[in-house]
Structure formats: structure tokens, C-alpha cells
Amino acid sequence: MNDSGFVSHCLELLSPLGRTSSRRMFGGHALYIDDLCMALIIQDTLYLKTDDASRPLFERAGCRPFTYAGKRDEVHVMSYYTAPEEAMESPAEMTPWARRALGAAVAARAKAPKKKAAAAKAPASKVAAKKVVARKAPARKAVASKPAAKKTAKP
Structure with missing residues (x-):
């Protein structure tokens, strides 16, 4: 299945929960x-958002976490797990897993610092304005100037 075909398939699987959309991000x-991010597609694999409550269910179903290598070869594990294979067959099979992922996304948004949440709701122009740091102009050194020579009118 091509990239856009797989994205469309996954959006269809998630559609019973609400209005679905996708955005390109990090090569996936x-x-x-x-408008609440609750899943990722990386290399034709669907990863659903998890939290402390739902993670054990994903692990028991044999799902794997999304990981990536950092700059110094350290492995980073994110809070997204593969969807169970049987859930990839139909929206009915996906719905309970998608509900867990959506619940984890809602909980993560609720835990987000208020400052970050307020910035996300503010128009881009206001956010950019908050990031501008006012700086004083550097003080200029006083330069002694010679008095201007008086021109005298010649008769």
C-alpha cells in the first residue's frame, strides 16, 4: 500500500471517533x-498514543513502542505503541484501541502546562510578539566635536 493509501486507511479506521485529519511530520x-493528535504513522506503521493506564493493555496485546535513536546513540521511547494487527482490519476492531489512544491524548493535553496551552490557543502574531525580547540600544560614546569655524563675510 502506498504512503497516502495507508494514511487514508488509518484515517478510515479512526473515523468512528470523530473528524479525522493528518499532517506530515518528521518523515511520517x-x-x-x-484536532487532537492521538496517533502517528512512521514507515507504514500506525502508532497509537498511550499513557500509564493504557500502556499495559498495549503491551499484553504484543504491541511495540515507537523508539528512535538520539544524537549520542541513546534510544528514546515515546508514548506511542503499535496498533494490534487485528485492529488494522476494520473500524470496529480499531475502535476500542483508538478510544484508549484518544483518552491518553486528552489526559496529556490536560497535564500540559497552562502557559504552553495558552500559547497554543493564541494567534501566531501574539505568540511571536511574546517571544520578542526588548533590548536597549547600545550607549554611544560622546565624541568631542570642534566648534564650527565662523565664516566671516568679506566686504
């Missing part, structure tokens, strides 16, 4: 339900 796609 982020999937949204009603």
Missing part, C-alpha cells in the same frame, strides 16, 4: 481526531 504523519 500525525493523525488527529477533532
Whole structure:
């Protein structure tokens, strides 16, 4: 299945939960339900958002976490796990897993610092204005100037 075909398939699987959309991100796609990011597609693999409550269910189902290598060869594990293979077959099979992912995304948004959440709601121009740091102009050195020579009118 090609890249856009797989994205469309995943959006269809998630559609019973609300309005679905996708955006390209980090060489893959982020999937949204009603503008809330709750899944990723990386290399034709669907990863669903997890939290402390849902993670054990994903692990028992044999799902794997999304990991990536950092700059110094350290492995970073994110809070996204593969969807169970059987859930990839139909929206009905995906719905309980997608509900868990959506719940984890809602919980993560609720835990987000208020400052970050306020910046996300503010128009881009206001956010940019907050990031501008006012700086004083450097003080200029006083330069002694010679008095201007008086011109005298010649008769």
C-alpha cells in the first residue's frame, strides 16, 4: 500500500471517533481526531498514543513502542505503541484501541502546562510578539566635536 493509501486507511479506521485529519511530520504523519493528535504513522506503521493506564493493555496485546535513536546513540521511547494487527482490519476492531489512544491524548493535553496551552490557543502574531525580547540600544560614546569655524563675510 502506498504512503497516502495507508494514511487514508488509518484515517478510515479512526473515523468512528470523530473528524479525522493528518499532517506530515518528521518523515511520517500525525493523525488527529477533532484536532487532537492521538496517533502517528512512521514507515507504514500506525502508532497509537498511550499513557500509564493504557500502556499495559498495549503491551499484553504484543504491541511495540515507537523508539528512535538520539544524537549520542541513546534510544528514546515515546508514548506511542503499535496498533494490534487485528485492529488494522476494520473500524470496529480499531475502535476500542483508538478510544484508549484518544483518552491518553486528552489526559496529556490536560497535564500540559497552562502557559504552553495558552500559547497554543493564541494567534501566531501574539505568540511571536511574546517571544520578542526588548533590548536597549547600545550607549554611544560622546565624541568631542570642534566648534564650527565662523565664516566671516568679506566686504
